[in-house]
Amino acid sequence: MARGRPPAFTRSQVVTAAIRVADSEGLEAVTMRRIASEIGAGAMSLYTYVPDREHLADLMVDAAAGEFALPEITGDWRADLLALLTVQRELMRAHPWIPSVLAGRQLAGVNLLRFLEHGLRALEPAGLPGVTRMTLLGLFTGFVTAYVTGERAGRTDARDGAEQIAAAVTSGQFPLLAAVLAEGGDPDLDFARIADWVITGLVDRAAAG
Amino acid sequence: MARGRPPAFTRSQVVTAAIRVADSEGLEAVTMRRIASEIGAGAMSLYTYVPDREHLADLMVDAAAGEFALPEITGDWRADLLALLTVQRELMRAHPWIPSVLAGRQLAGVNLLRFLEHGLRALEPAGLPGVTRMTLLGLFTGFVTAYVTGERAGRTDARDGAEQIAAAVTSGQFPLLAAVLAEGGDPDLDFARIADWVITGLVDRAAAG
DNA sequence: ACTGTTTTTGGTACAGCGTACGAAAAAGGG
DNA sequence: CCCTTTTTCGTACGCTGTACCAAAAACAGT
Numbered sequence: 188m189a190r191g192r193p194p195a196f197t198r199s200q201v202v203t204a205a206i207r208v209a210d211s212e213g214l215e216a217v218t219m220r221r222i223a224s225e226i227g228a229g230a231m232s233l234y235t236y237v238p239d240r241e242h243l244a245d246l247m248v249d250a251a252a253g254e255f256a257l258p259e260i261t262g263d264w265r266a267d268l269l270a271l272l273t274v275q276r277e278l279m280r281a282h283p284w285i286p287s288v289l290a291g292r293q294l295a296g297v298n299l300l301r302f303l304e305h306g307l308r309a310l311e312p313a314g315l316p317g318v319t320r321m322t323l324l325g326l327f328t329g330f331v332t333a334y335v336t337g338e339r340a341g342r343t344d345a346r347d348g349a350e351q352i353a354a355a356v357t358s359g360q361f362p363l364l365a366a367v368l369a370e371g372g373d374p375d376l377d378f379a380r381i382a383d384w385v386i387t388g389l390v391d392r393a394a395a396g
Numbered sequence: 397m398a399r400g401r402p403p404a405f406t407r408s409q410v411v412t413a414a415i416r417v418a419d420s421e422g423l424e425a426v427t428m429r430r431i432a433s434e435i436g437a438g439a440m441s442l443y444t445y446v447p448d449r450e451h452l453a454d455l456m457v458d459a460a461a462g463e464f465a466l467p468e469i470t471g472d473w474r475a476d477l478l479a480l481l482t483v484q485r486e487l488m489r490a491h492p493w494i495p496s497v498l499a500g501r502q503l504a505g506v507n508l509l510r511f512l513e514h515g516l517r518a519l520e521p522a523g524l525p526g527v528t529r530m531t532l533l534g535l536f537t538g539f540v541t542a543y544v545t546g547e548r549a550g551r552t553d554a555r556d557g558a559e560q561i562a563a564a565v566t567s568g569q570f571p572l573l574a575a576v577l578a579e580g581g582d583p584d585l586d587f588a589r590i591a592d593w594v595i596t597g598l599v600d601r602a603a604a605g
Numbered sequence: 606a607c608t609g610t611t612t613t614t615g616g617t618a619c620a621g622c623g624t625a626c627g628a629a630a631a632a633g634g635g
Numbered sequence: 636c637c638c639t640t641t642t643t644c645g646t647a648c649g650c651t652g653t654a655c656c657a658a659a660a661a662c663a664g665t
Contacts (some may be wrong), residue, residue, distance in 0.1 A: 191612025192660040219652065220450065229615030230651075240652065283500065291492065291501030293549035295560045300570055309571040317576035322590065324548045326539055328567035333538020351504045361509055363516035367526035381531065388597020400641025401631040428623065438644035440624075449623065 198236040200226055202250045205243055206282065212282040214244070242380035244288045249296025251282045268386045269379060272331050275302070278380060279335040286332050286356045293325075311383050313390050323389055334378060407445040409435055411459045414452055415491065423453070423493040453497045460491045466514045476518035476587060477595045481540050484511070487589060488544040495541050500546025503532075521598050532598055539594050543587060 204225040205217050219240060223230040256277055260272035279285050306324040315323070323331045356365040413434040428449060432439040440516050446452045464487055467479035488494050497503075515533040525536070565574040 188662085190610070190662050192614075193411075194613065200520045218650085220650090223615090231615050231655095232613075232655075235613060246527065252415075286500035287496070291495040291545055291548075292543060294562065297564065297569075300561075300564050300573060304573050305571040307576065311572070317579045318579065318581045321576055326542050326590070326594070328540045329542020329545075330535055333535050333541070336500055336502060336538075339500075352509075353507050355504065355506065361513040363520070364509060366514050367516060367530055369633095370526045372527045373524065381535070384598050384601035385535070389593050390602050392593035394598050397633085398641095399633050399639075401643075403642065427621080429621085432644090440644050441627095441642075443624075444642060 194235065196226055196228055196232065196247070197234065199250070201233055201236045202243070202246045206247050206251055209247065210282060210285045214287060216244070217247075240285070245294055245296065248282075248285055248288050248294060249298045251277060251285060252298035252302060254278075254281075257301065260305070260308050262310045262312060264390070265386055266381065268306070268327070268390075269382055270310055271302070271306055272327055272382045272386070273378070275328060275331045275333055279331065280338075283339065288337060289332070291353055309388070313389070313394060319393050323393060326389065327385065330382070334381065352359055397605070403444065405435055405437055405441070405445065406418055407455070408459070410442055411452070411455045412443045413458050416494045418456065423496060426452070426456075454503055454505065457491075457494055457503060460494060461487060461507035461511060463487075463490075466510065469517050470516075471521060473521045473599070474592065475593055477515070477536070477599075478591055479596070480511070480515055480518055481536055481591045482587070484537060484540045485544055488540065489547075495545060496506045497563050498541070500534060505517065511523060519599070524599070524602055528602050532602060535598065536594065539591070543590065548601055 201222060206234060208221060208225060209217050217240075219233050219269050220230045222243075233243075237246065255274050256269070257274065260267050303324060305323075306309050307320055310320045311322065313320075316387070352368075355361055357366075403552075410431060414426050414431045414457065417430060417434060424450075428442050429439045432442050442452075464483050466483060467476070512533060514532075515536070518531055519529045519532065522529075544547050545577055561577070565577060568574075
């Protein structure tokens, strides 16, 4: 068995290098040549392990998801879902490029399916039909994505697109926005609290029909 | 006044052409050369109207948002927010590439700020602090994005990544997922109902603290 | 030991990308 | 009529993904 020239690398090696580069330099730094040189391979050798660049990005997301252990199921669906969403948040905070790979698509890698299966288990005691549970889990992930995005924007927008907002506010076209920004106030809406609103609010109403 | 050679095109012309191409052939078909030839300009002439390709994408999102009129505010925040989210959904359905431009970032174009201002107005009767209102609106948008993404995935994944899911299901690693998929059942969770869960669930709990 | 067979490696090459640069063109002001 | 200002767009460069293919490296059978 094992005919042919033996592989000098592994798919996991490729994907891991790509994740490392994306984490430190952004997704646009992940080029085939760059990742190849990162592991000491020729550029074209990557194509033995990965069909193309787009597929590589998908594999990166799934591999990143695989880094995180899923919390035990306790049977308390509120707590279990909160724990799951907290892990998803950690995942996106650790790998800020994930939302842009996931955007507008729905991947089905093993580790992502693991998350989904876990969510279905957590939701079991709530007694909802299958389709509803699936839909809710998709929405939960959407919330986490939106929260993390807003969280990071709050940290960077202050320097980044601030002049655009400032101009808009001074223009007087957006009085409520201006008022809210003037009012300031610490965000201090911690993740656990909002996530609990989302979870409880949605599941309760879904159960009510 | 008006010194110098007069412009042969307008920024809006560029952005409109880019939107048309993105709508019919996807965002990756939006290249500088392509858009230029679309309006009959030389490739480099675009840079008079747009700083670079990334900025063009941002302008596309804002211009697309500008196509949609915002519904009247009635004072019933539940209905008003539902109407707003419905418009946002229409926007993303009309321009499926929007989520991938928005992913992981927070734009501040005039038309997007108009949406935000409108949401703040709709939320006024709910009597929430400014920061909370802002956060909720961000989450609502995240919900719409997730819903639309799931909606389209339901239509295309059946042909697209189905073999990946099928393999996972047959593997026996994901019993609950397998059960849910076997159970089938029409999604039939219409947007208005779920959006109302989200709105009411979140606002109620936010009001409760 | 030699000769297929099979697989991986990675160099070369190509089309297409964003865009820097600069000469030509087209307007108004003096 | 020329000077200044602005826009136009051809040319060019470095970078991208990746098709193609010869060379290399392993095993199987004789």
